[in-house]
Amino acid sequence: MTLATFVIQLLNGLAGASSLFLVAAGLSLIFGVTRIVNFAHGSFFMVGIYIAYTLTESFGRGSALGFWASVLAAAVAVGALGFVVEILLLRRIYKAPELFQLLATFGLVLVIKDATLAIWGPEDLLGPRAPGLRGAVSILGRPFPEYDLVLIAIGPLVLGLLWLVLNRTRFGVLVRAATQDRDMVAALGVNQAWLFTGVFALGAALAGLGGALQVPREPAQLFLDITVISDAFVVVVVGGLGSIPGAFLAALLIGEIKALCIGLGDVSFGGFEISFSKLTLVVEFIVMAIVLVVRPWGLLGRPGGEPRHAAATEPPLRPLHGYLKLAAAGLGAALLVLPVATDGYVLVLLIDIFVFALFAVSLHFLMGPGGMVSFGHAAYFGLGAYGAALLVLRAGLPMETTIVLGPLVALAGGLLFGWFVVRLSGVYLAMLTLAFAQIVWSVAFQWDSFTGGSNGLIGLWPPAWLASKSAFYHVTLILCVVAIVALRHLVFAPFGAVLRAGRDSPLRADAIGIDVRRHQWFAFALIGGFAGLAGVLHAFSKGSISPETLAIARSVDGLVMVLLGGVQTLTGPVVGAAVLTWLQDEIARRVEFWRAILGGVIILLVIAFPQGIVGFIRGRFMREVT
Amino acid sequence: MTVLQVEGLAKSFGGVAAVQGVSFAVEAGHLLALIGPNGAGKTTCFNMLNGQLAPDRGSVRLDGREIVGLKPRQIWRLGVGRTFQITATFGSMTVRENVQVALISHHRRTLGLWPRARDLYRAEAEALLARVGMADQAERAAAVLAYGDLKRLELAVALANTPRLLLMDEPTAGMAPRERVELMALVAGIVRVEGIAVLFTEHDMDVVFAHADRIIVLNRGELIADGVPAQVRADPRVQQVYLGGGTTFGHG
Ligand SMILES: Nc1ncnc2c1ncn2[C@@H]1O[C@H](COP(=O)(O)OP(=O)(O)OP(=O)(O)O)[C@@H](O)[C@H]1O
Numbered sequence: 001m002t003l004a005t006f007v008i009q010l011l012n013g014l015a016g017a018s019s020l021f022l023v024a025a026g027l028s029l030i031f032g033v034t035r036i037v038n039f040a041h042g043s044f045f046m047v048g049i050y051i052a053y054t055l056t057e058s059f060g061r062g063s064a065l066g067f068w069a070s071v072l073a074a075a076v077a078v079g080a081l082g083f084v085v086e087i088l089l090l091r092r093i094y095k096a097p098e099l100f101q102l103l104a105t106f107g108l109v110l111v112i113k114d115a116t117l118a119i120w121g122p123e124d125l126l127g128p129r130a131p132g133l134r135g136a137v138s139i140l141g142r143p144f145p146e147y148d149l150v151l152i153a154i155g156p157l158v159l160g161l162l163w164l165v166l167n168r169t170r171f172g173v174l175v176r177a178a179t180q181d182r183d184m185v186a187a188l189g190v191n192q193a194w195l196f197t198g199v200f201a202l203g204a205a206l207a208g209l210g211g212a213l214q215v216p217r218e219p220a221q222l223f224l225d226i227t228v229i230s231d232a233f234v235v236v237v238v239g240g241l242g243s244i245p246g247a248f249l250a251a252l253l254i255g256e257i258k259a260l261c262i263g264l265g266d267v268s269f270g271g272f273e274i275s276f277s278k279l280t281l282v283v284e285f286i287v288m289a290i291v292l293v294v295r296p297w298g299l300l301g302r303p304g305g306e307p308r309h310a311a312a313t314e315p316p317l318r319p320l321h322g323y324l325k326l327a328a329a330g331l332g333a334a335l336l337v338l339p340v341a342t343d344g345y346v347l348v349l350l351i352d353i354f355v356f357a358l359f360a361v362s363l364h365f366l367m368g369p370g371g372m373v374s375f376g377h378a379a380y381f382g383l384g385a386y387g388a389a390l391l392v393l394r395a396g397l398p399m400e401t402t403i404v405l406g407p408l409v410a411l412a413g414g415l416l417f418g419w420f421v422v423r424l425s426g427v428y429l430a431m432l433t434l435a436f437a438q439i440v441w442s443v444a445f446q447w448d449s450f451t452g453g454s455n456g457l458i459g460l461w462p463p464a465w466l467a468s469k470s471a472f473y474h475v476t477l478i479l480c481v482v483a484i485v486a487l488r489h490l491v492f493a494p495f496g497a498v499l500r501a502g503r504d505s506p507l508r509a510d511a512i513g514i515d516v517r518r519h520q521w522f523a524f525a526l527i528g529g530f531a532g533l534a535g536v537l538h539a540f541s542k543g544s545i546s547p548e549t550l551a552i553a554r555s556v557d558g559l560v561m562v563l564l565g566g567v568q569t570l571t572g573p574v575v576g577a578a579v580l581t582w583l584q585d586e587i588a589r590r591v592e593f594w595r596a597i598l599g600g601v602i603i604l605l606v607i608a609f610p611q612g613i614v615g616f617i618r619g620r621f622m623r624e625v626t
Numbered sequence: 627m628t629v630l631q632v633e634g635l636a637k638s639f640g641g642v643a644a645v646q647g648v649s650f651a652v653e654a655g656h657l658l659a660l661i662g663p664n665g666a667g668k669t670t671c672f673n674m675l676n677g678q679l680a681p682d683r684g685s686v687r688l689d690g691r692e693i694v695g696l697k698p699r700q701i702w703r704l705g706v707g708r709t710f711q712i713t714a715t716f717g718s719m720t721v722r723e724n725v726q727v728a729l730i731s732h733h734r735r736t737l738g739l740w741p742r743a744r745d746l747y748r749a750e751a752e753a754l755l756a757r758v759g760m761a762d763q764a765e766r767a768a769a770v771l772a773y774g775d776l777k778r779l780e781l782a783v784a785l786a787n788t789p790r791l792l793l794m795d796e797p798t799a800g801m802a803p804r805e806r807v808e809l810m811a812l813v814a815g816i817v818r819v820e821g822i823a824v825l826f827t828e829h830d831m832d833v834v835f836a837h838a839d840r841i842i843v844l845n846r847g848e849l850i851a852d853g854v855p856a857q858v859r860a861d862p863r864v865q866q867v868y869l870g871g872g873t874t875f876g877h878g
């Protein structure tokens with residue numbers, strides 16, 4: 001790399017950092033004041049770019065004034081959207097446990113995505129370039145877009161403006177006070193509701209601005225919501241939750257490192273070929289993992305600044321009552337004889353339900369008794385699936401052995417990643433699991449020669465004796481039921497009890513001789529194995545796997561299943577998995593805008609049943625039973 | 627016999643010297659009261675004794691063995707039980723399960739995968755609960771207990787590993803006056819029979835003068851008095867601190 005390309009890459013990094021900073025600053029601001037982790041923040045960015053596309057197409061082609069007015073108008077429109085969302089939705093759930101808030105904002109992601117699809121259609125839309133800034137300047141003899149120079153200036157400009165607002169206005173004083181101590185603001189007699197609305201609208205507007213500014217640089221696309229939110233999460237966590245200068249610093253750091261990776265391309269070190277361009281997909285997650293391990297509260301964050309665990313203490317767990325056990329056994333028996341009576345399609349759906357029930361139960365074990373919320377549980381599902389597939393296809397092992405070896409691969413992954421993960425807690429822990437999942441995903445996605453890259457692996461058929469759908473159905477049913485029963489048993493075993501103890505009060509657990517981290521680490525690995533088993537069964541039921549198997553969407557599905565069913569119950573995740581799998585399958589086949597419906601259902605469920613479906617039933621009808 | 631020997635213990639938080647060069651000793655079978663106004667550094671002392679905080683300076687010896695630098699869970703294994711000023715219990719478990727977990731840890735069976743935790747050491751747990759007067763509440767969730775009962779539960783948990791030394795940070799806070807004296811009488815009984823050494827803090831002077839064998843007084847991180855109750859009561863500096871601070875002595 002010559003000096004000139006190096007400098008150009010640095011400038012590219014700065015330009016990329018600006019938009020990232022705007023989105024992350026909004027996210028951080030909202031988190032700091034409302035303590036809500038807003039999953040829909042990427043959606044605000046996406047809506048910003050779409051609205052800006054429409055406006056600039058009409059008003060921004062000819063005049064610079066029209067262009068910039070369009071960009072600002074898009075930001076204001078998104079701010080208004082945030083305003084409405086806060087009043088209609090978030091207001092109702094500030095008191096709900098933080099995970100339900102997350103779930104609700106995820107429902108919002110789905111609704112906004114389909115609304116965008118309905119309004120703008122599925123094609124990528126590239127807006128006009130900014131009038132007056134269409135050319136390039138020459139830097140060290142290389143062309144550099146004029147527009148990007150303006151972007152570079154906008155980042156610090158917005159940082160400065162935010163600083164002024166936060167330090168020189170009454171609104172800013174309140175925002176800072178609320179970020180430091182929410183109760184204090186309530187005590188000061190400030191109208192909290194409007195402060196929260198204002199902050200949420202401002203944060204949304206910043207995300208919208210970040211999107212709108214990208215109009216000349218990248219097309220408006222429907223997947224931007226998820227990619228942007230994961231980037232923004234990374235920036236916020238690296239910078240320190242609630243710290244705006246931290247977000248700025250982190251955005252610069254990550255923007256630069258990404259740009260350098262692109263610039264470096266493929267480099268060979270003494271015979272080793274290192275592809276830095278391939279690293280760009282994961283490099284931010286690697287940075288986050290390192291920062292979190294070295295400075296768990298982020299670069300400029302404060303220790304202890306993370307949200308409290310707002311979930312109410314759950315009632316003592318009790319083993320299933322006699323007649324519920326009987327009912328469960330009856331259901332199992334009915335499922336066993338079912339293939340006689342139904343066709344292939346129902347069996348396929350049920351196999352999916354069994355697999356995801358196991359996936360959800362394993363995630364629940366981590367989240368509930370383990371007290372560790374994982375945003376990257378799909379990694380272990382995928383490690384199991386890929387492990388088994390690779391052992392069959394590359395090592396020629398029979399499928400039967402991979403039912404044991406596949407989960408062991410996932411367990412090994414859990415052992416490795418878990419060692420880092422258990423050093424953190426709360427949102428930071430969740431983010432680190434996400435980082436590791438993204439790293440695994442990107443390896444599966446990019447290692448064409450081994451994992452099949454984006455196409456994945458095909459031709460994973462079970463041996464002859466399992467070839468019929470009903471035989472595979474039976475094996476899946478039995479394995480999943482055994483695994484779920486084993487996990488349930490584990491919750492009540494000394495190991496499970498000690499984990500619950502460590503979750504309830506790490507202080508007390510430590511004071512009675514329990515090494516909480518060590519137990520959490522073992523649990524993390526063990527649960528990886530269980531999720532891996534679900535992954536193995538999934539791979540063989542489909543006959544193929546792709547990186548989708550371990551993508552973020554799958555991790556989110558798992559969270560939705562657990563929360564839908566109720567995190568404080570043991571039967572909840574099974575119900576949640578069945579409901580979500582069935583809904584996804586059923587609505588997706590019949591309705592065009594199924595995501596919006598699913599999102600709407602999730603939002604309604606969160607508002608109506610903050611304890612989840614099973615939690616609700618239990619609270620309502622069977623106080624003393626489950 | 628000296629169980630705990632503390633010398634020159636010190637800790638600062640930023641500029642605040644919370645504890646400055648404190649030295650004292652606790653004998654087996656004795657109750658030593660650590661008193662002092664709010665913010666005197668009592669809890670900070672406790673946190674250094676059980677390994678939760680690393681002292682800036684000083685030494686802590688348990689039965690002659692230096693324990694500074696050990697983690698709380700290691701110190702517990704050496705026989706130090708602790709109750710917290712702000713109670714720390716397992717809210718999602720029943721009262722009995724709280725004690726059972728401590729017993730499971732004591733017997734090193736925390737990695738057990740097969741038995742049910744609620745079936746393990748049940749009788750032992752119930753005996754401990756009976757000792758602190760909580761037998762009839764064994765099935766209740768810890769999260770719903772009254773504050774005084776939480777303190778009793780903490781005591782049962784702290785006794786689970788038959789400690790050599792018991793550290794009790796305000797063990798009777800939140801109780802009615804009569805309950806306080808009763809609870810301390812109970813502790814005193816256990817301590818004398820089993821030869822446990824006890825260090826406790828307490829704001830209720832009735833309790834202190836009724837049960838402490840010795841009293842040490844901490845003010846702004848410094849030890850200002852050390853002696854039997856009658857000596858401490860007569861100490862002008864102590865009177866100064868307490869009268870100055872608006873707190874009055876009870877009569878013992
Ligand atoms: N983690 C900490 N960080 C900063 N300062 C602390 C910390 N813990 C205690 N302090 C300070 O150290 C001093 C001693 O506090 P400590 O809690 O030990 O007092 P105490 O004697 O237990 O008071 P109380 O009777 O109210 O329980 C106080 O000034 C307190 O503010």
Ligand SMILES: [Mg+2]
Nearest residue numbers: 668669670711
């Ligand atoms: Mg104290």
